[in-house]
Amino acid sequence: MVFSSIVLLLAMTGAAFSQPKRVLIVHSVGRDFSPWDDYARKIREELRLQSKDPIDIFEVSLSTARFPDGNEDAFVNYLNAVFSERKLDLIMTIGGPAARFFQQNRQRIFPSIPTLYAALAQQMSSNAPATDAMVSVSVDILSTLDQILKLVPETTKVFIVMGSSPIEKLWLEEMRRLFQPLTNRLEITYSNELSLEQILEQVAILPPRTFIVYGQMLVDAAGVVHEGHRAIDRIHAVANAPIFSEQDAFFGRGIVGGRMTNISDVSQQTAAVAVRILGGESPGSIKTPPIRAASPRYDWRELKHWNISESQLPPGSEVMFRVPSVWEQYRLEVSSGVAAILLQAGIIGLLLVERRRRHVAQAEANSRRQEVVRLNRVTTASVLSSSIAHELNQPLGAILSNTEAAQVLLKANPPDVVQLGEILSDIVRDEQRASDIISGLRNLLNNRTESDLRRFDLNDTVRDVVKIVSPEITRRGVNLRTILAPEPLRVRCDPIHLQQVLMNLVMNGVDAMDEVVPRNLSIRTALADADGIEVQISDSGTGIPNDKLASIFNAFVTTKPQGTGLGLPIARTILESYGGELWAENRTRGAVFSFRLPLDKSATT
Numbered sequence: 146m147v148f149s150s151i152v153l154l155l156a157m158t159g160a161a162f163s164q165p166k167r168v169l170i171v172h173s174v175g176r177d178f179s180p181w182d183d184y185a186r187k188i189r190e191e192l193r194l195q196s197k198d199p200i201d202i203f204e205v206s207l208s209t210a211r212f213p214d215g216n217e218d219a220f221v222n223y224l225n226a227v228f229s230e231r232k233l234d235l236i237m238t239i240g241g242p243a244a245r246f247f248q249q250n251r252q253r254i255f256p257s258i259p260t261l262y263a264a265l266a267q268q269m270s271s272n273a274p275a276t277d278a279m280v281s282v283s284v285d286i287l288s289t290l291d292q293i294l295k296l297v298p299e300t301t302k303v304f305i306v307m308g309s310s311p312i313e314k315l316w317l318e319e320m321r322r323l324f325q326p327l328t329n330r331l332e333i334t335y336s337n338e339l340s341l342e343q344i345l346e347q348v349a350i351l352p353p354r355t356f357i358v359y360g361q362m363l364v365d366a367a368g369v370v371h372e373g374h375r376a377i378d379r380i381h382a383v384a385n386a387p388i389f390s391e392q393d394a395f396f397g398r399g400i401v402g403g404r405m406t407n408i409s410d411v412s413q414q415t416a417a418v419a420v421r422i423l424g425g426e427s428p429g430s431i432k433t434p435p436i437r438a439a440s441p442r443y444d445w446r447e448l449k450h451w452n453i454s455e456s457q458l459p460p461g462s463e464v465m466f467r468v469p470s471v472w473e474q475y476r477l478e479v480s481s482g483v484a485a486i487l488l489q490a491g492i493i494g495l496l497l498v499e500r501r502r503r504h505v506a507q508a509e510a511n512s513r514r515q516e517v518v519r520l521n522r523v524t525t526a527s528v529l530s531s532s533i534a535h536e537l538n539q540p541l542g543a544i545l546s547n548t549e550a551a552q553v554l555l556k557a558n559p560p561d562v563v564q565l566g567e568i569l570s571d572i573v574r575d576e577q578r579a580s581d582i583i584s585g586l587r588n589l590l591n592n593r594t595e596s597d598l599r600r601f602d603l604n605d606t607v608r609d610v611v612k613i614v615s616p617e618i619t620r621r622g623v624n625l626r627t628i629l630a631p632e633p634l635r636v637r638c639d640p641i642h643l644q645q646v647l648m649n650l651v652m653n654g655v656d657a658m659d660e661v662v663p664r665n666l667s668i669r670t671a672l673a674d675a676d677g678i679e680v681q682i683s684d685s686g687t688g689i690p691n692d693k694l695a696s697i698f699n700a701f702v703t704t705k706p707q708g709t710g711l712g713l714p715i716a717r718t719i720l721e722s723y724g725g726e727l728w729a730e731n732r733t734r735g736a737v738f739s740f741r742l743p744l745d746k747s748a749t750t
Contacts, residue, residue: 165199166234166423168192171247172206173240173312174363177372180394181240183408184264184415188239191416196423203228207242217246221253228255235422236260237415242312248274259428263415267435268319278428280415282406283435286316287323289391290331292403292441293356296457302332302355306344306380308371309337310364320360340367341376348384359390359400374398387451391438397466401451402443411436547572600745603634603643603678607668610647614655618666623655628669634678637745638723646716646727650682650738653712656705657686657736665735677744683737689729697729716740 170188173181185204192200207220236258238244244262247254251274260277267281293300307317317337324333336344341362348357362376374395381388381399390396393405414433422428441459445467448455455464472479547568554561554568611627618625636643651666658664665685673679689697689704696702698717701710717727725742 165201166196167201167203167232168235168237168419168423169228169233170202170204171236171238171243172204173238173242173244174310175206175372176204178363179374179377180392180408181264182373183394184412185239187408187412188237188263188415188419191412192419195416195420198423203233207246217250220246221250224254233258235419237419238262239264240312241266241315259422261415261419261422261428264411274429276427276429278418278422278431278433280411280418280433281435282411283437284391284406285404285438286320286391288404288438289358289389290324290327292459293358293389295459296401296453297354297356299354300331300356302334302352303358304334304348304351304355304386305336305358305360306348306362306376307335307337307360308362308364309366313337313361313363316360338366341365341369341371341379342367345379345383348380348386351384351386355386357384357386357388359388359392359395361392387447387453393439396442397444399447400444401447401453402441402465404438404441406436407439410439544572544576598637598639600635600637600747601640603636603680603742604629604670606640606643607647607670607680609640610644610651611668613644614648614651617652618655621655621659621664623658623664623666626665626667628667630670630672630678632672634670634672635745636678636723636742637747638742642719642723646719646740647680647682649712649716650740653705653738654682654684654686654736657684657688661686672744673741675744676746677741679739679741681737681739683732683735685735688731688734688736691731694729694731698727 170185172178172185176182176185189202192202205224233255236247236255238247238260244265247260247262251260262277262279262281265279265281266284268284290303293303305320307313307320314337317335321335324331327333336347339347344362344365351357357380359377359380362371364370377388377390377395377398377400384399388400389403390400391403391405393408396402396405414436418431418433421431441462443455443458443462443464445464447453448464455462458464551565551568551572554565607627607629611625615625647668651668654666655664658666663685667681667683669681669683671679693702693704697704698713699710700714702713703710713727720727720740720742723742725740727738727740729736729738731737
């Protein structure tokens with residue numbers, strides 16, 4: 146009983162420790178509005194990196210920051226309804242509007258839950274309760290104009306982009322107050338009474354020596370909401386003057402740069418404070434100094450576009466997005482290339498003579514290879530001479546018989562003209578058959594050229610080879626079976642070359658079965674895939690010795706006592722010349738030789 150209680154207690158304790166920490170993030174405007182969405186995204190990443198416990202994040206957004214007539218009471222009721230039965234471990238606000246909302250409604254929204262105000266401008270942090278934690282940002286609006294004037298002293302006009310939402314109006318008043326002493330030197334124009342479309346028209350025709358300061362554009366004067374980076378991207382696309390901003394979220398999207406609040410610094414410190422609160426520390430006891438703007442950073446692309454020299458940048462500035470010159474980027478490669486060119490110039494001179502010699506040797510080798518191929522065909526024809534003679538005897542014997550019959554009919558009185566016509570037709574047919582046999586033998590023995598290539602069905606070539614070798618196969622007691630693909634197998638090559646390959650492989654299979662019984666030989670054709678055909682010639686012989694399986698296609702390697710070792714290399718050379726391949730393998734009984742050729746698709750189009 147005691148043991149069971151301990152096990153139950155340990156299980157309950159483990160379950161308690163495995164429960165994730167619930168964090169409610171309240172956005173000032175919405176999840177897709179810069180720069181707060183950039184802060185929120187980085188804070189979420191840092192929370193999961195720094196926290197040892199799992200984090201369950203809920204996110205909600207205010208609407209009153211965009212619209213002054215928003216109903217805050219409805220939002221309070223919504224939060225209470227959603228999270229009344231879900232225990233929250235931390236409430237985190239992003240930006241000033243969300244912080245102001247919670248400060249004003251603290252007693253109505255989870256007053257006992259720890260609260261952290263993040264990414265809050267120092268100017269708006271004076272009303273934060275001492276019981277809550279805060280990570281504030283020191284926003285120095287005036288420094289943006291100071292940087293512009295130091296960078297380009299001849300500046301005379303500044304166009305400030307600012308929307309007309311409640312939070313933007315608040316910052317606009319702050320800008321007017323801070324920039325008032327500079328109005329005797331600069332002509333400052335504000336865009337809060339313009340729609341984005343009107344702003345685009347204005348920034349496209351700004352006079353010389355004008356700069357653009359991009360504050361925020363959440364809602365324009367026409368009431369149009371602009372999420373994400375859409376506004377800054379559109380302005381940058383048409384602006385005829387450089388753009389500056391204090392917001393790090395817009396760096397890399399068209400602003401020149403300067404001293405900006407680093408989002409990563411704020412997010413890391415915010416996550417660190419949140420982890421301490423989730424670990425049990427009191428929020429009011431955690432005090433962090435305001436995060437100041439980081440060292441100045443500038444976009445190299447914008448500097449080049451507006452002809453701003455890097456020598457004018459403040460000391461310690463960092464230039465980002467620099468595109469190195471060809472020499473800077475490929476110094477080693479260029480040096481190596483020059484050295485390689487000089488080396489190659491010397492080598493080329495030596496190779497020119499060797500090239501001439503190689504061409505002569507290659508031409509001679511090609512001539513000899515063609516001769517070897519022809520001799521192989523002569524050898525094959527010699528082996529099949531008895532079969533060829535038998536094939537010729539049939540039509541010649543038929544011609545002789547028909548001639549003798551015609552002579553007898555001619556002596557009749559009157560001669561049977563109808564029967565004589567039939568006999569003559571038989572003589573023509575048998576003569577054509579004998580002519581085809583002789584022509585096929587002549588083609589087999591002659592050299593072939595590129596003009597002999599044609600498109601044909603490989604199945605027809607297999608049938609022709611079967612007719613030629615059938616007498617020899619019958620004489621040697623071999624059972625031949627052909628399994629041909631039902632569809633045409635269109636290839637483009639010299640059919641006599643393929644006859645030579647097939648006869649070589651078939652006769653090798655027949656020779657391999659001289660000492661075995663039964664003697665079974667099969668020829669199978671099929672589509673290998675959408676681009677090729679495959680032919681297999683398998684026998685029931687003794688197979689290929691294992692020590693010769695890898696070298697069977699090398700010249701002068703043979704498994705037959707009287708073999709030359711040239712048949713298979715020649716067959717492989719023929720197939721490779723047509724883009725094919727030839728291979729062999731042993732099976733349980735016998736061997737199988739397979740070759741593949743590309744399918745001629747033009748024949749079917």
